[in-house]
Amino acid sequence: MVHRTMIDTEQLPPAERFGMWLDLVARTAAPLRIRSAHQHDFRARAEFVELGPIQLVRYRYPSLAAVRTAKLIRRTEVDFHMLALTTDGAGVVGQDGRQSRLGAGEFTLYDGSRPHEVSGFGDEGEQQHAASVVALIPYGAMPLSPERLTPLLAGRMSATEGLGALVAQYLTRITSYPEQYRQADAERLGGVALDLISTMLGRHLVAEDDMPREVRRRALLAQVQNHIQRHLGDAGLTPGSIAEAHHISVRSLHRLFEQEQTTVASYVRELRLERCRRDLADPALAHRPVQAIATRWGFRDKAHFSRTFRAAHRLTPQEYRTVHLQQARIVNSPASEVNSVRTY
Incomplete structure (x- = not known):
């Protein structure tokens, strides 16, 4: 099973829960200063999943506001980008003078090496908790430089259509059921996540040509495999229908699988x-x-x-x-x- 760590504040008495959360956040790769109206009984949970070069974190928490200051940044040894998916509730993120309000089913990107503010709010008058999945990605792990990614910081990206939906499904699946994956597969799972994330961000930058060919190939392969898995019961699932769904030729589809030492038909x-x-x-x-x-x-x-x-x-x-x-x-x-x- 991949390495994971679970933190649940409800394991402690109400008066100690917020302090436990502050200690947790202080030990993360990108510590924050946090305040919340729920400090008297802060019921929150965090699950950390290690996938080779990246770390995924699944959060559930009451409404809160957090800020990453220049002082906290100076205490951090490794610079990270953070891709955050709001799964429940809403959020607000601000960085470099840009601010966006996020709903469930939206991504945002921020740079841990620069000051930023992040808030999360539950639904139904804050009776429900907010929830998110965050990918912490070290500088250099993606083929896009920090400078190229600057236009995307604190922006909004859909997680319900196209590549965004595929990235969201992949991250939520792994963080929801980490026990289904072996530790030996962690590095490869992290590599696939990086390929998908890089391609999605590249599309938003209209810079796909800047992406290495192999990264684009693996991202396309992951899309095709996801499509096949979702349509296995369809008797009309053929190389032709698969190629058409991805706007490529059947010949290109066969070449894609040749590098995986199999054929489309064998894979299906x-x-x-x-x-x-x-x-x-x-x-x-x-x-x-x-x-x-x-x-x-x-x-x-x-x-x-x-x-x-x-x-x-x-x-x-x-x-x-x-x-x-x-x-x-x-x-x-x-x-x-x-x-x-x-x-x-």
């Missing part, structure tokens, strides 16, 4: 088989017919599905299901639970 087939395996082994889906599972994941022809599955696993779909459901019953049987307790 393996994903579909993976989803079928998962559902066939799930006791909660034991009542569902095998063909219904196959159809759900894009295998419309029963005979074709059976041949494809058997070629991959040397078992028919029904044999695979029987074996794995039997194993699940053994693991979950009372005798197994007793033995597990005795083992420990």
Whole structure:
């Protein structure tokens, strides 16, 4: 599992919670000076996820206002850019004389090496908490220089369409379910995040030509793979439809996957088989017919599905299901639970 750290102020008595949050913020890569009307009972949570070159932080907090002063900046050893996604509530960010009000589903970028102000507000008269996901990106990790990124500071960028939506989905998925990813994959996951973020920022700067070709290729590949995963159940998912959805030629699509040592068809087939395996082994889906599972994941022809599955696993779909459901019953049987307790 990737390395993560969770901080929850509700672990302490109400009078100590705000102090705990101040200590937490003081130890981060970009410390801030904070004030809040909820200091008497500051219920907040932060989860830090380390992904190689970058750090992702998922925040949930009452309304607050924060400022990064020149004095705090001088105490920081590494300069960072911060890409912040508002997921609940609203926020206000100001830097270099520019100020923007942000709603849920919007990104903003600010430079940790320069003074700035950030505020967050909950919905419904501040009865609900504000929430955000922040990516801390060291200088030099992206192919765009700090000078090139200056026009984007404290601005607004959509997280609900185009590349912005893809970046938002990627960051929220990882920070919502970090336990699903292995530590060995952290570096690559961070690299994909950097490629997507760099490409999104480059688009906003109308400077995509400044992006290295390999960064653009990996970002496009991530978009294509995300599209495939979202449309696996569509029988009309073909190289032609995939290429059309991304405004590229089928030939370009095939070249994109050649560098991944696979083909488009193989990638789609393996994903579909993976989803079928998962559902066939799930006791909660034991009542569902095998063909219904196959159809759900894009295998419309029963005979074709059976041949494809058997070629991959040397078992028919029904044999695979029987074996794995039997194993699940053994693991979950009372005798197994007793033995597990005795083992420990």
